[in-house]
Amino acid sequence: MDFRWSIIEGYAPLFAKGVLMTFQVSLISIVLGTILGLLIGMLRLSDVTRGLWKWPLRAGRWVAGFYVAFFRGTPLFVQIMLIHFAVMPALVHPQNGLLISGELARIIKQDYGAFLSGTVALSLNAGAYISEIFRAGIQSIERGQSYAAASLGMNYGLTMRYVVLPQAFRRMLPPLGNEAITLLKDSSLVSAIGLAELAYAARTVAGTYARYWEPYITISVIYFAMTICLAMLVARLESKYNAPHRR
């Protein structure tokens, strides 16, 4: 097997920019997905038996349920394609965009179109999975904690903020780390809509030279290094939040 590593050298700047872009897309999607997941997860767990908010909350729960089902039930690749080629052109269009139109739409579409679509798709997808992680984490805290908080006079918001969520967070760290690593690798799918990230660089080299070992081994090593770093980061967070050892 003869390797022609020289073909990578010619495209090295593309690989370097690709690493940066992958990092950016993954970071933003993880952060947004976590926030979205927290909100959706709490929404699905909440209920109000009487009063003004009963029906709006139940409607919101239904919408959240549908959102989670859709984004877990369709392939991420399909979601990326749909959002970039169908949803975004309807929302952001120079002529008749529903959300943004005119010159701003043109600038956004030109310079950030693929980045925006990719990040939106990844965030929505991550939000759906993370909402289930949050739901599991919150539900795993035994009810005694909430009763004790109530007996101290805390309302729902205070209970969540000071008693339940901090404990739940510790339990959720391993699956959240999992989701972050998965998201990092799934960001490679965004290369299909032309975003110049890492997998895109490999596909460019492979396309130009019809050689597959060199570019794909290169990005495998890079992705592996990135996920190892991420895993180490999560491990450090876990040890930081772990209950101290009893002597």
Next chain:
Amino acid sequence: MSKTFFRHLRALALTAGFIGMLGLAGCGKQEDKPAANADAPAAQAAARVYLVGVESAYAPFSSENEQKEVVGFDIDVMKALAKKIGIEVKFVPTPFEGFFNFLAQGDRDLLISAITITDERKKTVNFSDPYFIATQAIAVPAADTRVHKMADLKPLAVGTQSATSGDELVQQVLGQNNPKIKRFDSTPLALKELESGGVDAVVADEPVVKNYIANNPGSKLRTVNDDSFPKEDYGIAVRKDDPELLARINKGLAEMKADGSFAAISAQYFGK
């Protein structure tokens, strides 16, 4: 030996045995393969169906109709050619990414899909004599006034199909590491991106661009031709280790051109 070792001895032995078996199976396969490959051509030459790889998103050369059958200029040429040289062919839609690898690995026997003959590709596969001459064209929004020739594309965002000769051309003009080159899996996707404003121009094979614009009047695109675009020859790709098939194909193509059947197909699609 520690107690822990003996406790886990059974599991360890099973794992070692399993891995050993996999290794043996792997070695066995390697040794069988070369022998099998030597017999295969002889046995298969008799009544085999040649798998022809086509990228079926490239109208008018190859595309899928409503019945999910592959149709187009390339298909008709290949069918007529197959009849002439007496082989049976079956068309298999193949993604353009890794197109030549499919052929080199043996998953396809022939490739026909408006493939430009280039020196880089000749390193991986052999090509037949040219059967079509085309150039690239630039597709721009109908209202565009900036682009009149290739050099005008330098400051713009340009879309192409990954791994095509158009992609190569754009890389030459904009630079291979330019992040403003947006590569897509297929030309229709690139043109869709042009329509929604994600790129300023698309460089692709002229017949395909013209066909897309003609069939999608709502797309509001037009073509810009640059005479400095090199003329490209389309060829049929054949594996490097199959020279006799290549010779038969070249003979068949020559016969088709001589007896006018090629001209008939060409007239049907391109009117000349």
